[in-house]
Amino acid sequence: MTSTLATSQIVEKLPTELAQTQTALNISNLGRSFLTRKGAVLEALSEISLRVRRSEVVAVLGPSGCGKSSLLRILAGLDEDYTGEIDWNLEQIDSSAAQRLRSATVFQSDxxxxxxxxxxxxxxxxxxxxxxxxxxxxxxxxxxxxxxxxxxxxxxxxxxxxxxxxxxxxxxxxxxxxLLLLMDEPLAALDAQTRLVMQQELLGIWSETRSTVIYITHDIGEALALADRIVVMTARPGRIKAIQTVPFGRDRDVVELRREPEFGSLEADLWKLVADEVGQSLDGSGRKEPKE
Amino acid sequence: MSDFALSGSPVSATLSRKVIRARRLRLLQQLTLGIGFPVIVVLLWQAAAVTGLVDRRFFPAPSDTIAATIALLQDPDERARLLLDMLATYRRLVIGFTIGATLGVVTGVGMALSRPIRDSLGPTVSATFPTPKLAIFPLLIVIFGLGDASKVVLIALGVFYMTCLSSLSGVLYASPLHRDVAKAFRIPAWTRWTRIVVPSAMPSIVTGLKLGLGQALILVVSAEFVSAQEGLGHFIWDSWQVLDVPRMFMGLVVVGLTGGAAVLFGEFLERRLIPWAPKS
Known part of the structure; x- marks a missing residue:
């Protein structure tokens, strides 16, 4: 299996390469609470700290109601009532910042x-x-x-x-x-075949544009196929439960990738992490995340 | 879009011929039934009038109305009067509708976009909306006099409420996703209003305009019944007063045709203002 060997060689180098690149944005201690109709405080996000490197693709994975969309809305500039800080590092470095948006969002539905x-x-x-x-x-x-x-x-x-x-x-x-491309389950509304084709296309597009991406999804396979790192969130309040580095190179093939033994084992590991949280969010309040 | 034209293969050519034939047949059927039904009603009426089943003095046979129409149209004086009546009505309609629709859309969109405007105008608009507009016609005459102004204001009022409320709800309930896109892409306020908010509310605004047209027609004829020296409403009322029933029916036909033209105009507005809407 020479191809497997070749991939893992690239894998070895990739994290160090990324570590040397600049920080695109630094999220520190981000939190978001909502007031329910009865006046109770509902914590949707808590203590989110994350450094996203330039040209990195970070997938955010978690059960529904884990605050994924709260995080997205904050980063998209749709929600300003948060605590903590977001440092858009590139904005200071990049001289062409006036010709670029801080973040641009691809929404789930049309x-x-x-x-x-x-x-x-x-x-x-x-x-x-x-x-x-x-x-x-x-x-x-x-x-x-x-x-x-x-x-x-x-x-x-x-x-x-x-x-x-x-x-x-x-x-x-x-x-x-x-500076940051935000994607909120952009392929979730598409049929399975189109989704696979689009995953491959996204990889091609990102390598062309060198975009920094935060990719929100609940699909473990998709997160593994697309991301450099996967952030797993806990059920409410949404915290970062684990960060998994994805050991596949950027020139991956989303179909061939599924043959790799490592893909399967990672998928199982991630599934266990997420499954815990799904169980908890079903036991717990189980309410839908408030939309402001 | 020419991009989607069928390719010229023989299979698709037979197929498209088949589809086109089916479509034509359907259209023919639609037209036949659509025209056939009123024709049958008119023929039955004619039979009923001729056989004396209905009182011909009050329900003249359609042939009587046609004869009266021909007679009237041959008399230059009468013809000129009818034309003046039509012109008077259309003038009031056009001016009243334009004023009412403009104010209505502007106020409705303004109320939707600005909370203070909504808070200050909302209760008044909602409270006065259910009042039958014709009920305040006497008051309008007191304020604006017996001339055209009071009638134009009456029409404008009726149209205003229809367009204002539908524009308001159109903007308020426009897709929240479109609003999110505008905000997430930091689209400047003016561009956002003119290119996103208003187009997004356009289907609802056009519905308001169409309802307003119907409302305007009702109001203009009613106002002319009560107080006017000319206009189609006056023509009908006057004919009734002198018991010239065929002439009255002729007025009704003209008003009916005007309504039909208004519906066509509404559809024109729809095609023009919301070209992306699925064709009904």
Missing amino acids: STFPWMNVEKNLLIGLSGLRVEAQEASRRAARYLGLVGLSGFRGAFPHELSGGMRQRVAIARALATEP
């Missing part, structure tokens, strides 16, 4: 605007940035090409399939060249 064609859907994502019109259309063309939708610039979302619409949403996020 978030394209049905009244705009594909290109306008991309361009409106850039309207908050200091980007010249020429640069904007250059970016739109580049990222539409990257997600394989070059021929669909003028098409409207209702003329596209679900997978294609999600590609538009991904291209829209990429076009802002964000």
